[in-house]
Amino acid sequence: MLRVATTVALFAASAFAQDLPVVYRGATVWPGDRAPITDAVLVIQNGRVQTVGGASTTIPDGARIVECNGLVITPGLIDAAWDGSVAEADGNEQSTEITPALRVLDSLDPQNPALARARNSGVTAVHLMPGTRSVMGGLSVVLQTWASDPAAMVLRDEASLRLVLGAEPSMGNRAIRGGNVDSIYYRRPTSRMGVIWSARRAFFDAKEQIAETQGGTKTTRTTQEQRDLSVLTRVLQGSLPLVTTARSEQDLRTALRLADEFGYTPVIDEAQDAYLVLDELQKARVWVMVGAPSASAVGGSAGQDGAEPRFATLKHLQDRGIPFVITTGSNTNATELVREAMFAHRFGLGRQQALAAVTSQPAKLLGLAERKGRLEAGMDADFVVWSTDPFDPASTPTTVVINGNDTTSKQ
Amino acid sequence: MNSTRRTVATTALSAFLFAALAAAPARAQDLIAVKGGRVHTMHGPVLENATVLIENGRITKIGPVADIEVPWEAKVLDATGKVVLPTWVLAHSQGGARGANERMENVAFVKISDALDPASPFFEDCLRSGIGTVHSIPGNMTLLGGSGIVVRPFGRTVEDMAVSTQSGLKLSLQPQGGGRLLQIRKLRRALEDAREYLADFDRRKAEFEQEQKSGAIDKDKKWTEEWDRTKKPVLDLLQKKTRGWLYVPGSAEVPEAMRLQTELDLVLVLGPQVHRAVDLLKAAKHPVVLDETLEFFETDPETRKETKIRVAKLLADAGIPFALSLGQSGPTSYPWWQLAACVRQGIDASTAYAALTTVPAELLGLQDQLATLEVGKLGNLQIVTGDPMQATTWVETVVLEGQLVYERSKDQRLKYLLDTSSTGAAASGSK
Numbered sequence: 107m108l109r110v111a112t113t114v115a116l117f118a119a120s121a122f123a124q125d126l127p128v129v130y131r132g133a134t135v136w137p138g139d140r141a142p143i144t145d146a147v148l149v150i151q152n153g154r155v156q157t158v159g160g161a162s163t164t165i166p167d168g169a170r171i172v173e174c175n176g177l178v179i180t181p182g183l184i185d186a187a188w189d190g191s192v193a194e195a196d197g198n199e200q201s202t203e204i205t206p207a208l209r210v211l212d213s214l215d216p217q218n219p220a221l222a223r224a225r226n227s228g229v230t231a232v233h234l235m236p237g238t239r240s241v242m243g244g245l246s247v248v249l250q251t252w253a254s255d256p257a258a259m260v261l262r263d264e265a266s267l268r269l270v271l272g273a274e275p276s277m278g279n280r281a282i283r284g285g286n287v288d289s290i291y292y293r294r295p296t297s298r299m300g301v302i303w304s305a306r307r308a309f310f311d312a313k314e315q316i317a318e319t320q321g322g323t324k325t326t327r328t329t330q331e332q333r334d335l336s337v338l339t340r341v342l343q344g345s346l347p348l349v350t351t352a353r354s355e356q357d358l359r360t361a362l363r364l365a366d367e368f369g370y371t372p373v374i375d376e377a378q379d380a381y382l383v384l385d386e387l388q389k390a391r392v393w394v395m396v397g398a399p400s401a402s403a404v405g406g407s408a409g410q411d412g413a414e415p416r417f418a419t420l421k422h423l424q425d426r427g428i429p430f431v432i433t434t435g436s437n438t439n440a441t442e443l444v445r446e447a448m449f450a451h452r453f454g455l456g457r458q459q460a461l462a463a464v465t466s467q468p469a470k471l472l473g474l475a476e477r478k479g480r481l482e483a484g485m486d487a488d489f490v491v492w493s494t495d496p497f498d499p500a501s502t503p504t505t506v507v508i509n510g511n512d513t514t515s516k517q
Numbered sequence: 518m519n520s521t522r523r524t525v526a527t528t529a530l531s532a533f534l535f536a537a538l539a540a541a542p543a544r545a546q547d548l549i550a551v552k553g554g555r556v557h558t559m560h561g562p563v564l565e566n567a568t569v570l571i572e573n574g575r576i577t578k579i580g581p582v583a584d585i586e587v588p589w590e591a592k593v594l595d596a597t598g599k600v601v602l603p604t605w606v607l608a609h610s611q612g613g614a615r616g617a618n619e620r621m622e623n624v625a626f627v628k629i630s631d632a633l634d635p636a637s638p639f640f641e642d643c644l645r646s647g648i649g650t651v652h653s654i655p656g657n658m659t660l661l662g663g664s665g666i667v668v669r670p671f672g673r674t675v676e677d678m679a680v681s682t683q684s685g686l687k688l689s690l691q692p693q694g695g696g697r698l699l700q701i702r703k704l705r706r707a708l709e710d711a712r713e714y715l716a717d718f719d720r721r722k723a724e725f726e727q728e729q730k731s732g733a734i735d736k737d738k739k740w741t742e743e744w745d746r747t748k749k750p751v752l753d754l755l756q757k758k759t760r761g762w763l764y765v766p767g768s769a770e771v772p773e774a775m776r777l778q779t780e781l782d783l784v785l786v787l788g789p790q791v792h793r794a795v796d797l798l799k800a801a802k803h804p805v806v807l808d809e810t811l812e813f814f815e816t817d818p819e820t821r822k823e824t825k826i827r828v829a830k831l832l833a834d835a836g837i838p839f840a841l842s843l844g845q846s847g848p849t850s851y852p853w854w855q856l857a858a859c860v861r862q863g864i865d866a867s868t869a870y871a872a873l874t875t876v877p878a879e880l881l882g883l884q885d886q887l888a889t890l891e892v893g894k895l896g897n898l899q900i901v902t903g904d905p906m907q908a909t910t911w912v913e914t915v916v917l918e919g920q921l922v923y924e925r926s927k928d929q930r931l932k933y934l935l936d937t938s939s940t941g942a943a944a945s946g947s948k
Binding site: 217219222223400401416417418439441445448449451452453454497498499500501502 | 814816821822823847848853857861906907908933934935
């Protein structure tokens, strides 16, 4: 139902977009996956990129020209783990620890100021997952940070399921020891072991369901159980990515162990200790998301949930050829996404790789590579004009364009 | 303690009765020449390809490489292709203190120097960030919170680190378990009590002298009553012998802070949300100290539209000089990030630099000693790899009072965090 609505809305949006070509001329363009083009010509029309090239690129007749001398253009940034709760939404369902069928989309407020905040910082698409307080909190959604119509913001519904390992889903929980169950905190799990058992049990149930379906037997289940299991079944059958949030080394190993045990390929999220399990990550051929590189510190521990982040983690991933993205993630100290990429660059990651980790790489990870994350002919016209080098901490976005629309003045 | 350390600086320190300890350090390199760098003196134009000569802990020469003869015995630090700056000065910090707030409110008699841990990673991080002077003072969760100390982030004991031991007294308008007005009332009450005590003391002393004159008391008898030690720092504050550092949590407290400033010698240490009181702050007597949060969002309750509030820019536009603070962790803990944030807001670079050099030095009364690279000042400088406001720039070397105290090439902890060789050893074989 929603998919149909989305398609129609997207179609409508592109129909409204300007028909005359617009040319952004004179900027340095970082296409997102290759070397920059200086004194570039970027032509957009009907919400898409027509051409990107050097100064000699033909400028179409009747085009409106935007002079961008001294400015820098990058693809719109994509945050593959964006915490939309900054404003008010709470992404944690606490009634029980395993709620795979819940959809973040159902609680999405398109007027959430956090979306405008992300957009104004150069982020044009976000992957919004449930919070980190449930073991399996539900299904995520990929959004554009602006569209002519709220329904058109949805780029991919049910993009992934989130599994959170470590102590966080058990924090604050209390075991039931007689008496009245009068608090939501009376729930499992209460330990790291309990968190992982909850996940494992859910997968056992799903496997059982698959076996039953194949064997023709049927167990009576409630609608909710059926829905939950059908989501898990999709994970086990490889049609739904399982984002596994695992920060410390032990949780990273557990994430890979669970994946091995149940036969799926996870996406590892918030992998602060990734530098300790490089061989394993490489072997498992997984994508790795690294949250808020800026939050690492030399003195004291900046790690969450027992992790000890090191500056060189991203460089290690790069050297090993492990695909990775940089996100803002669940770290409350995270700064704007472009600054996170800047910190990665400070800590040794090449400029192009650091930029790719917030543009073309997350587009690939989220299944948007055909439309987003790079600037080349045929791609969606999602890009940011920066006042100066975006890796200069004093830079600011002067214009943010989504599907050919200048969103700068839009709320 | 080396005797030279006690003597040299006292005269130069300004009028705020700081018991100065600063001077040439105990084990200073006799002669250091920083040669060939681009020198930001923070005083006049940037000098290209210049030499800074430091002798016995103080700058003795500064100028073009060609004009300055480097004595053969000098230790030469090559700064070719690099940038040389004074070390940063922090006007207000709780870093490196174990327990920066006494839980009782009226504790003017405590001293932060008793809580400083010289081995704290904070001080190590200071050197790594090019910070050479830290004003450590009790936190904001207090009423009359105790005295501060100015230290350099190097040394094994607080005595080693001390630059100036009486930097002033902490006061706070941050409500402590009551409302805003209650906090103001408590502070007023505490100051009034001290004033009464002072008047009473003076009255008793005058009576004693009167009685002695009239013969009722033996002529040889001396006035022996001493000041109440728990009250002495507040009495000094009332008599303007010491400076107060008043925390002003938000715009609403600014009017009261301005009133207090008419009675006492106060530096205003601002919380993040003071943007609505910028006009009032124009009348502030001293430069203000900004919160580490330099920008934040404010949501209109009606429209839910968010506005980015750029506090530093608002103050700069109003012509109010300010010093910057650093956060405890994350990006705001880096001086380069805070400086760049100012420039991003549209403040010119020299104002930003001043907020971590000359302005805090003036607030600490150490403007004759610190904050610029000039002949006669302490040999405090940092050599950085490039533009001081870029993320890719690193602090290479820190010299404090002529002593080489930090070299990046020997920073084991930084090496460990940036290392791509150990766990990544097999990386060379990958694709």
